[in-house]
Amino acid sequence: MTHLTIIQFDGTTHHVEAQPGTTLMQAAVDALVPGILADCGGACSCATCHCYVADNWVDRLPAPASAEIEMLDCAKNPRPNSRLSCQIRMAAAYDGLVLHLPESQI
Amino acid sequence: MPSLDMLIVIGAGQAGSELAVQAREGGWAGGIALIGEEPHLPYHRPPLSKSVLTEAPGADIPAIKARAAYARAGIELMTGRQVIHVDLARVTVHFADGPPMPYTRLAFATGGRPRRLPAQDALDPRVANVHTLRTFADARRLRANLVPGQRLVVIGGGFVGLEVAAAATAQGLDVVLLEAGPRLLSRVTGAPVADFLAQAHRAAGVDVRTGVAVDQLETDACGLRVTTVCCADGERFDADHVLVGVGLEPNTSLAEQAGLPVDDGIVVDAGCRTIMPGVVAAGDCTRQHSALYGRPLRLESVPNAVDQARAAAASVNGLDRPNTGVPWFWSDQYDLKLKTAGLSQGHDRLVLRGLPSSRAFTAFYLQGDRVLAADTINRPAEFMVAKRLIAEGVPVDPARLADTTRPLKPGP
Numbered sequence: 001m002t003h004l005t006i007i008q009f010d011g012t013t014h015h016v017e018a019q020p021g022t023t024l025m026q027a028a029v030d031a032l033v034p035g036i037l038a039d040c041g042g043a044c045s046c047a048t049c050h051c052y053v054a055d056n057w058v059d060r061l062p063a064p065a066s067a068e069i070e071m072l073d074c075a076k077n078p079r080p081n082s083r084l085s086c087q088i089r090m091a092a093a094y095d096g097l098v099l100h101l102p103e104s105q106i
Numbered sequence: 107m108p109s110l111d112m113l114i115v116i117g118a119g120q121a122g123s124e125l126a127v128q129a130r131e132g133g134w135a136g137g138i139a140l141i142g143e144e145p146h147l148p149y150h151r152p153p154l155s156k157s158v159l160t161e162a163p164g165a166d167i168p169a170i171k172a173r174a175a176y177a178r179a180g181i182e183l184m185t186g187r188q189v190i191h192v193d194l195a196r197v198t199v200h201f202a203d204g205p206p207m208p209y210t211r212l213a214f215a216t217g218g219r220p221r222r223l224p225a226q227d228a229l230d231p232r233v234a235n236v237h238t239l240r241t242f243a244d245a246r247r248l249r250a251n252l253v254p255g256q257r258l259v260v261i262g263g264g265f266v267g268l269e270v271a272a273a274a275t276a277q278g279l280d281v282v283l284l285e286a287g288p289r290l291l292s293r294v295t296g297a298p299v300a301d302f303l304a305q306a307h308r309a310a311g312v313d314v315r316t317g318v319a320v321d322q323l324e325t326d327a328c329g330l331r332v333t334t335v336c337c338a339d340g341e342r343f344d345a346d347h348v349l350v351g352v353g354l355e356p357n358t359s360l361a362e363q364a365g366l367p368v369d370d371g372i373v374v375d376a377g378c379r380t381i382m383p384g385v386v387a388a389g390d391c392t393r394q395h396s397a398l399y400g401r402p403l404r405l406e407s408v409p410n411a412v413d414q415a416r417a418a419a420a421s422v423n424g425l426d427r428p429n430t431g432v433p434w435f436w437s438d439q440y441d442l443k444l445k446t447a448g449l450s451q452g453h454d455r456l457v458l459r460g461l462p463s464s465r466a467f468t469a470f471y472l473q474g475d476r477v478l479a480a481d482t483i484n485r486p487a488e489f490m491v492a493k494r495l496i497a498e499g500v501p502v503d504p505a506r507l508a509d510t511t512r513p514l515k516p517g518p
Contacts, residue, residue, distance in 0.1 A: 030172040032179055034131055039412050041150035041168065045436045045445060046409070047490070067443070067486070074490030074515075106431075 002095040006033050006051075009103045018090040024099065025049040025086035035101040042086035044068055047075040048105040049085040054098035061088055061097075077102050111136025113422055114199050114209040116189050116360065118142025120151065121389025121411035121418075122215030123170050128419035129211075130179045136210065138181045141199075145186045146242055147173055152408060154245035155266050156438050159273035163249050167242050192364040194382055211422045214372055214380075214387035215415070216357035218406065223261065223350055225323045229332070236323065236332050236348045239266055248349065254278030256346040259335045261320050263290040265437045266351035268303065271312045272439040282313040282343050284335070286352075289316050294435075296450065299469050299481045302462040303439070310440055315341075323348065354406050356391045369393055371404035376428035378418035386421050388414035397430065398496070399449060399478075407435050432496045434489075441465075445486065447493040448479030457507045459488065459514070468492065475501040491515050 006014045006028055018027035028036040028049075037048035044067050053061060058081050064072065068087045072078050085099065113129055115122045118140050126140045142148065150168040158165055176183050191200040198206040220238035229236065237248045248270070252258070258274045260267045263285030271283045285292070289300040304314045318341065324334040335343045358368045366380050367373040371393025378386045378394070389411035393404045413431045420427035435446045442465065453471035460467030466484040470477055470492065476499055480492035491514045495502060506512060 029170070030175045032127070032131070032171075032175055037412070039409055040436065041152060041170070041408070043152065043156075043436065043438065045443070045486075070486045074487045 002090055002092055004090070004094070004097040004099065006031075006036075006099045006101065008033070008035050008101050020090050020092055022090055023086050024051070024088045024090060024097075025084075027090060028085060028099075033101075035105065036085060037105045038086060040086075044071055044084060044087055047071045047084060050075040050078075050102055050105060051083055051085045052079055052100040052102065053081045053083050054100065055081060057094075057097055061094070075102075076104060076106065109136040111210045112208065113138045113211040113213065114207060115140045115213040115215055116192070116199065117213075117215035117217055117357075117389070117391070118144070118148045118183070118185065119215060119217045119389065119411070120148070120170065120408050121217070121415045122213070123148035124412045124415035125213050125215055125386075125388055125419050125422075126176075126181045127171070127179055128416050129422045130181065132419055132423045132425065134211075134419075134423055138179075139184055139207065140176070140181050141184045141187050141189060143186070143188050144241060144243070147171070147183070147185070149242055150408075151240075152436075154242065155239055155269035156273065158242075158245045159249050159252060159270065160276055163246070165249075189360060192360050194364050194366075194385065210384065212385045213418055213422065214361050214366075214385075214391060215389050215411075216360060216387075216391045218354040218356045218390040220350065221353040221355050223320060223352060225320055226350060229323060229325065230329045232330055233325065233332060234330075235346065236350065238350050239270065240354075248347075251347050252277045252279060253346075256280070257282070257344055258347050258349060259284065259343050259345040260349045260351065261335070262351035262353070263287070263314070263316065264293070264351055264353065265291070265435070267349070268307065268439055269437060270349050270351065271307060272310065275307075275310050275312055276440075280313075281311070282335075282345075283307065283315065284318045284320060284337065284343070285314075285316045286319045287316065290314070294446065294450065295481050296453075296456045296469055296471065298456065298458055298462060299444075299483070302467075302483065303442075303444075306440060306442060306465075354390060356404060358391055361387065361391075369402070371402075373402075374414075374418075376417070376430070377421040377426055378414050378429060379421050386418040388418040394429065396433075398432065398499075403433070403449070405433050407433065409434050432493050434493065441484075443484055443486070445482045445489040446479065447482075447489055448477070448496040450479035450481075453478050455504065457504045459508055460485070460510055470502075470504075470507050472502070472504060475503075477502055477507075488514055
């Protein structure tokens, strides 16, 4: 089992266990982390699982595909380290990954 | 002292699941029972007409949350249970089996069921090659029958019919799609979008027919297998399997029998409250007045289900969080991501941004100088801007909308 840390906008921190292969979004939803709405269920269609990847992790994750980049462009408050958590699958190499959540998804 | 309050949610689909979780997150301290007729964990329905049909048979259910998440939220999942009666006066829910359960708050999230054709009702109920698609079991059964080289006749050119046609064609079936209306998606899209989609399906090999009313489903001599789909104009289509996707009927009978107002949907206010204090409803089973469109709407969509569930959960906790979102829909067919914001009914002008031949364009539906709706094909950024234009109701310049050399997004 691998671990990730998800920090809400207000600073509340969640330590989440994630099975390698599951998406970061699914791990957050299964852990009842508020602030990941994931309205479309992972179809890269809603941008409500938007997160900011901690700076030291940005380059260690696979780069976003064009569909994700386009969706991020219209997420709320996008930053250079923005990602859609439904498009990243957990892997052993990401153990210890840290994500920050935006103030609001919608 | 533990709370004696109990919230019962009837229906464990997307609305019911979200409602139960959000009620807890919003502070509900009593018990929560989430009751579903199907044996499964609450699951995502959109993949049923997409990935579940294209992945290998026997795929896992696309569960919304892991089972442990419900336990952690203190939600008792009661699956495989059928509610047969709700007694509002005695505040109890009655099951097909087992003792009645008392509640202090009640939520209807009963969803809907596939609309049937008269031709289906004329069949022996044992006929197994006529499909509808609403549940995971439906999708699994259909997937098992998507055998390359077989002939599938899809009746209905709505989202379900089109997505199944795309998935079945990808599996190597010969697909005929019959739509009774003058064009595909005639209830929701304009001609340029419908024509574009018809062309995309034809290019993929689907035999798309519009303006074709199905009259009869002809069976073999035993009456146990449909062999031919017969149309009113005399045309006949041989079929190994038939998929009927002609819309949804809301499941309102429990609420109606309980005495709640129903008008093709359980009538709810902006907070998803029924007229009975403590009783809410959310999702495909409801009819709710839209301040944005000035009329009551019954919507069949996941975003509406979860938005209404959040409003209903707030109401359960005595808070007010009206559902004011712009309705939206999405559909994936082949390499096309269609996303619709808003409702186009009543538009007096259609403005295209980009060329359909480029397979990436947007159709804006205008009433006067306001955007009522937009269909975006492979243009997610424009979808988000359109949603905002609709929500804010700001006047737009049609020439600007059509001009792809100028950005749609207002400057920072």
